[in-house]
Amino acid sequence: VSPAxxxxxISPQDPTLLIGSSLVATCTLSxxxxxxxxxxxxTLNGRRLPAASYSAxxxxxxxxxxxxxxxxxxQSGDNLVCHSRDGGILAGSCLYVGLPPxxxxxxxxxxxxxxxxxxxxxxxxxxETFLHTNYTLKYKRRWYGQxxxxxxxxxxxxxSCHIPKDLALFTPYEIWVEASNxxxxxxxxxxxxxxxxxxxxxPPSDVHVSRVGDLEDQLSVRWSSPPALKDFLFQAxxxxxxxxxxxxxxxVVDDVGNQTSCRLAGLRPGTVYFVQVRCNPFSIYGSxxxxxxxxxxxxxxxxxxxxxxxxxxxxPKGGEQNTTLRRELKQxxxxxxxxxxxxxxxxxxxxxxxxxxxQKSHKTRGLAQP
Amino acid sequence: GDSWGIFTFLCAALCNLPALPALNCSEExxxxxxxxxxxxLTRYLxxxxxxxxxxxxxxxxxxxxxPDFNPPRLARAExxxxxxxxxxxxxxxxxxxxxxxxxxxYSRLLCYLRVLDGQVGTAELRHRLAHFCASLQGxxxxxxxxxxxxxxxxxxxxxxxxxxxxxxxAPNDFLKKMDDFWLLKELQTWLWRSAKDxxxxxxxxxxxVVTLRLEARGF
Numbered sequence: 001v002s003p004a005x006x007x008x009x010i011s012p013q014d015p016t017l018l019i020g021s022s023l024v025a026t027c028t029l030s031x032x033x034x035x036x037x038x039x040x041x042x043t044l045n046g047r048r049l050p051a052a053s054y055s056a057x058x059x060x061x062x063x064x065x066x067x068x069x070x071x072x073x074x075q076s077g078d079n080l081v082c083h084s085r086d087g088g089i090l091a092g093s094c095l096y097v098g099l100p101p102x103x104x105x106x107x108x109x110x111x112x113x114x115x116x117x118x119x120x121x122x123x124x125x126x127x128e129t130f131l132h133t134n135y136t137l138k139y140k141r142r143w144y145g146q147x148x149x150x151x152x153x154x155x156x157x158x159x160s161c162h163i164p165k166d167l168a169l170f171t172p173y174e175i176w177v178e179a180s181n182x183x184x185x186x187x188x189x190x191x192x193x194x195x196x197x198x199x200x201x202x203p204p205s206d207v208h209v210s211r212v213g214d215l216e217d218q219l220s221v222r223w224s225s226p227p228a229l230k231d232f233l234f235q236a237x238x239x240x241x242x243x244x245x246x247x248x249x250x251x252v253v254d255d256v257g258n259q260t261s262c263r264l265a266g267l268r269p270g271t272v273y274f275v276q277v278r279c280n281p282f283s284i285y286g287s288x289x290x291x292x293x294x295x296x297x298x299x300x301x302x303x304x305x306x307x308x309x310x311x312x313x314x315x316p317k318g319g320e321q322n323t324t325l326r327r328e329l330k331q332x333x334x335x336x337x338x339x340x341x342x343x344x345x346x347x348x349x350x351x352x353x354x355x356x357x358x359q360k361s362h363k364t365r366g367l368a369q370p
Numbered sequence: 371g372d373s374w375g376i377f378t379f380l381c382a383a384l385c386n387l388p389a390l391p392a393l394n395c396s397e398e399x400x401x402x403x404x405x406x407x408x409x410x411l412t413r414y415l416x417x418x419x420x421x422x423x424x425x426x427x428x429x430x431x432x433x434x435x436x437p438d439f440n441p442p443r444l445a446r447a448e449x450x451x452x453x454x455x456x457x458x459x460x461x462x463x464x465x466x467x468x469x470x471x472x473x474x475x476y477s478r479l480l481c482y483l484r485v486l487d488g489q490v491g492t493a494e495l496r497h498r499l500a501h502f503c504a505s506l507q508g509x510x511x512x513x514x515x516x517x518x519x520x521x522x523x524x525x526x527x528x529x530x531x532x533x534x535x536x537x538x539x540a541p542n543d544f545l546k547k548m549d550d551f552w553l554l555k556e557l558q559t560w561l562w563r564s565a566k567d568x569x570x571x572x573x574x575x576x577x578x579v580v581t582l583r584l585e586a587r588g589f
Contacts (some may be wrong), residue, residue: 014543046432074431075491077543088440092544130489
């Protein structure tokens, strides 16, 4: 039955420290505990600390000196534990050793169809702070309005946030990210943008790729502009990329402009191609500025026709050979039926006899040797 | 693997929804099959807990993640009824008492785990915890379903997501780590014990022959 009070108390309890700092911690036994200072020892993250760093400050208090601390091994804090001689745990303290955060950098934002705003950023150059660091994205309308805080995090990776509504157009926004941990706060530079400058949209829908008649080096691509665009005074420009089935190299067609169809030329005959289209809403409300490219549409596959007459394509002899072989096989089985009386013993001798017969009959018919 | 487990869990959850209108199942089908499904669910949770506990204890850091770690249970208010129980006492439990003990234990464990979920640092850990809590919720529902189908009343108790009363928060971070360690240990012990509990119940309530009477109306 353990005593009502904790057997010992450690000071400082759960301190926060800068990397490289030193610490003296004390373990004070509770009065009704029948142990003495010399019965105690310390461990840090499970490893026993050297007795040379201990010092008895009284009959029931043992201290330990820790110098030049490294960053915490785990974000939940280093475990500094005071033990009794038999290994039992008397008390513990979590040490949070790390660095204050660096300014978050590289804030980039985009708006899907002017309805929302998603931003992502990167932690400051040092990166590892060894402490749990919280990031808060804040935004406000320039010149007026109060600070707002983004609520939906991790929508586009760890360092991202999504603002789903209540965004105004035609007004600049100030956006910044605050990083904070136990050792301090760092605020990124403020990014200023107008929602209209960072608009992206859905990929084009209904992408169809089809042959152009019998032309074996061309394919026709057709698509519809993303439905969301038709509500706004956007123009759109498109980009097409395509590749051969077994290659990973994409060819890009850049100057597609505002059309919803395009013809790919200079293709290989009889080949399967994968095609994707993406869209950029530009000239939003006549601004002539480019937006942000959408994702690529799902790949659509189509094949170019293979001509029968072009040499080097399909081998005509091969075709004829196939029909010749079929005819010969038919003849063979007919011959077998006639000459293999009763038993279906298709031994190799029989096959040889048939080959000999075939040669004789070819000679008579004037056909080439198979 | 996981997909089998998720399927079992979904079946267990579905089995306890209000009776499907088109089918007319016999009562015994409910109890017998539910007990088997609850048993399967405890095995699945046991498997899931191994991964979760491993990740969580690594987050707490040594010595918590050392295999022989055995800290004292300091005299703070007992949070969860212990799974360990006298063997004769355990053998002598009525079906109702056996099921009720399981139901109460997992309801409380679920509450504590949900509190944990709000506090941990890494995204990976939060994700694993959320997944585990969902599965554990399924187990509680499943046990409730077995009790209902056998005609036993559900034990009253904390059903909401908030932390149950009478459980003071740990006064410092190290003691909180110890509490978390013991929570996981207790969860593990309960899952071991539940497998035995449901095995025992299986033998007493065998799955009956399935009698389904489908209303043949234009089907």
